[in-house]
Amino acid sequence: MNQKGMVYLVGAGPGDAELLTLKGERLLKCCEVVIYDRLASDNLLQLVPYDCEKINVGKVVGSHSWRQEDINRVIVKKGLEGKRVVRLKGGDPFVFGRGGEEILALQEAGIAFEVVPGITSSVAAGAMAGIPVTHRGISRSFHVITGHTKEGILTDNFETLAKLEGTLVFLMGMGHIEQITGELLKCGKSADTPAAVVSNGTTFKQREVRGTLKNIAELVKQEDIKAPAVIIVGGVAELNMKGTTVGGLSGVRIGVTGTDKFTKKLSGCLKDEGAFIDNLSCLRIEDYSGSSEAIEAIRQLAAYNWLVFTSTNGVELFFKAVKEQKVDYRIFAHIRFAVVGKGTGEALLKEGFQTDYTPDSYTTRDLAKGLVALLRQGDKVLLPRAAKGSAELTEILHNKGIAYTDLTLYDVAPDINILENIYENLSEYDYLTFASASGVEVFFQNLKEADKEKLKRITLVCIGDITGRKLKEYGVSQFLTAEKYTAAGLVECVIKDREERQVLP
Known part of the structure; x- marks a missing residue:
C-alpha cells in the first residue's frame, strides 16, 4: 500500500x-x-x-x-x-x-x-491603489463580504452593513455591483459615501476607478473595469496614498521574455524605474552538462589553453559538471578565460576565476575577433555554450585555422503555458523585450496569425544585432536595439525611447 x-x-x-x-x-x-x-x-x-x-x-x-x-x-x-x-x-x-x-x-x-x-486582495488591492482599509479618524474597522455565493444570491444583511461605520470590502462582486450599491443605498447608506473599484490589483494590469456609492457602478461601466476586482465602500476610498516611486518608466507596462535567470535580472532593473512588469520566463534550460561529450571534454581539460563563455548559463553549467566530476581546480592553472560580457564575467568570478579577455562591445563577433588576436600558434579553445550558439564565433575561429571544440552544454526550449500567457496579454504591453535570437524564434514559431496584429501596437526591444536580425527574419522592421548588450543597457534603451515620445508634439 x-x-x-x-x-x-x-x-x-x-x-x-x-x-x-x-x-x-x-x-x-x-x-x-x-x-x-x-x-x-x-x-x-x-x-x-x-x-x-x-x-x-x-x-x-x-x-x-x-x-x-x-x-x-x-x-x-x-x-x-x-x-x-x-x-x-x-x-x-x-x-x-x-x-x-x-x-x-x-x-x-x-x-x-x-x-x-x-496576502489577501481584500487588503492588498486597495493598498496598491493608495486606499488603506483603516485610517485614524475615518475607519476603525473593515468588513470583508463575498459578492458571489454558491447559490448566486447576495448577502441578506445589507441593512446591517449599511449601518456599519467601517470600510466595506466586497470580493467577487463585479457581476453584482449594481445590486450591491443599490441595496446599500436602499438600506440608508449615504449616496455620497466614497467608493472605489480596483481591478487586477498588484499586477501589471491594475486599474482603478473612484466615485461615490451613487455613481461607482456607472463609472465601472464607462471605464470598462473588469473582474477580478475589489469593491471598496467607505471614507477611506477617497484617500490617495499611492506609492510615489519616481522612475523613467513609471506606469509603463513591459513584458519580459527569456530564460528565468535573465528575466529576473531585467525585471528587477525595470521595476526600479517604476515599470509594471510581466516577467515571462518562456524559455527553460535543458541541461546537457552530464552528457558523455561534456564529461569527455572535462577529462581532456589539460589539452585546452582557452575557455570561452558566451553566457552565464554556460559558466554555471560547466562548473556544475566540473564539480560533479570532482576535478582538481589546479588543472586550470595554465588555462585563460574569455567571456562575452560583464554579466558572464561576474558569473565566472563567482567560480573563483578572473577574466583574461572581455570585448569592449558585448557581441560574439567582437569576442571572436579579440580572441583571435590573443591566441598563439597551437592554442586550443573549448567553447561550452548553448546548442544554437552564434555561428559567427566558430566561423571566425575556423577561418583563422584555430583548433576548437564546440561543446553543447544546454539548449533552450519553450514553455508553452507561459507563451500562451504572453499571447493572451499582448494587448496590455507597451513594450516587449527579447534577450536572444532563440527567444525570438520560439516566440514567433508559436505565435498565432490572429495575435500578429497586436504586435503592431507594441514596441519590441532586443539586445544585440543577432537578436535584431532574427526579428527581421520574422518580418519585424521596427524595433529598438540596446546600445549596451546588457540588462542595464536595455533599460536605458526603453527610458530613452520613452523620453523621446514624451517630447514629440
Whole structure:
C-alpha cells in the first residue's frame, strides 16, 4: 500500500508573484504536484520543478468547468498517491477561498496537510491603489463580504452593513455591483459615501476607478473595469496614498521574455524605474552538462589553453559538471578565460576565476575577433555554450585555422503555458523585450496569425544585432536595439525611447 502524501494549501497572494511568502516559494520549488486556480499568478508556476505535474482547476465566473467537489477529489487522489502536493490558491486559502472544504476532504481521507497563509486582495488591492482599509479618524474597522455565493444570491444583511461605520470590502462582486450599491443605498447608506473599484490589483494590469456609492457602478461601466476586482465602500476610498516611486518608466507596462535567470535580472532593473512588469520566463534550460561529450571534454581539460563563455548559463553549467566530476581546480592553472560580457564575467568570478579577455562591445563577433588576436600558434579553445550558439564565433575561429571544440552544454526550449500567457496579454504591453535570437524564434514559431496584429501596437526591444536580425527574419522592421548588450543597457534603451515620445508634439 502506498504511503500517503502531504498536501500544502498555499496562499498565492493577490497577484504579484513577489508577494508570495518565502514558505510558499520553498514549497513550490520542491513539490511533485501543483493544483492551481486562475487567481494564482502564472509566474508562480515557473517556480515548480519542470517534471512537476501541473493541474489547472481554475474556475471562471459563469462557466465553472470544475466543481468544488471535483477539485476535492483530485487533491485527495494525489495525496493518496503519496505525492508532495501544493494546492495553490489565489489570495489566502481561508478568505472566501473554500480552503476549509478542501481541508475537510483531506481530514476525511486521513491525509496530512498544512495551511500556508497568503496576502489577501481584500487588503492588498486597495493598498496598491493608495486606499488603506483603516485610517485614524475615518475607519476603525473593515468588513470583508463575498459578492458571489454558491447559490448566486447576495448577502441578506445589507441593512446591517449599511449601518456599519467601517470600510466595506466586497470580493467577487463585479457581476453584482449594481445590486450591491443599490441595496446599500436602499438600506440608508449615504449616496455620497466614497467608493472605489480596483481591478487586477498588484499586477501589471491594475486599474482603478473612484466615485461615490451613487455613481461607482456607472463609472465601472464607462471605464470598462473588469473582474477580478475589489469593491471598496467607505471614507477611506477617497484617500490617495499611492506609492510615489519616481522612475523613467513609471506606469509603463513591459513584458519580459527569456530564460528565468535573465528575466529576473531585467525585471528587477525595470521595476526600479517604476515599470509594471510581466516577467515571462518562456524559455527553460535543458541541461546537457552530464552528457558523455561534456564529461569527455572535462577529462581532456589539460589539452585546452582557452575557455570561452558566451553566457552565464554556460559558466554555471560547466562548473556544475566540473564539480560533479570532482576535478582538481589546479588543472586550470595554465588555462585563460574569455567571456562575452560583464554579466558572464561576474558569473565566472563567482567560480573563483578572473577574466583574461572581455570585448569592449558585448557581441560574439567582437569576442571572436579579440580572441583571435590573443591566441598563439597551437592554442586550443573549448567553447561550452548553448546548442544554437552564434555561428559567427566558430566561423571566425575556423577561418583563422584555430583548433576548437564546440561543446553543447544546454539548449533552450519553450514553455508553452507561459507563451500562451504572453499571447493572451499582448494587448496590455507597451513594450516587449527579447534577450536572444532563440527567444525570438520560439516566440514567433508559436505565435498565432490572429495575435500578429497586436504586435503592431507594441514596441519590441532586443539586445544585440543577432537578436535584431532574427526579428527581421520574422518580418519585424521596427524595433529598438540596446546600445549596451546588457540588462542595464536595455533599460536605458526603453527610458530613452520613452523620453523621446514624451517630447514629440
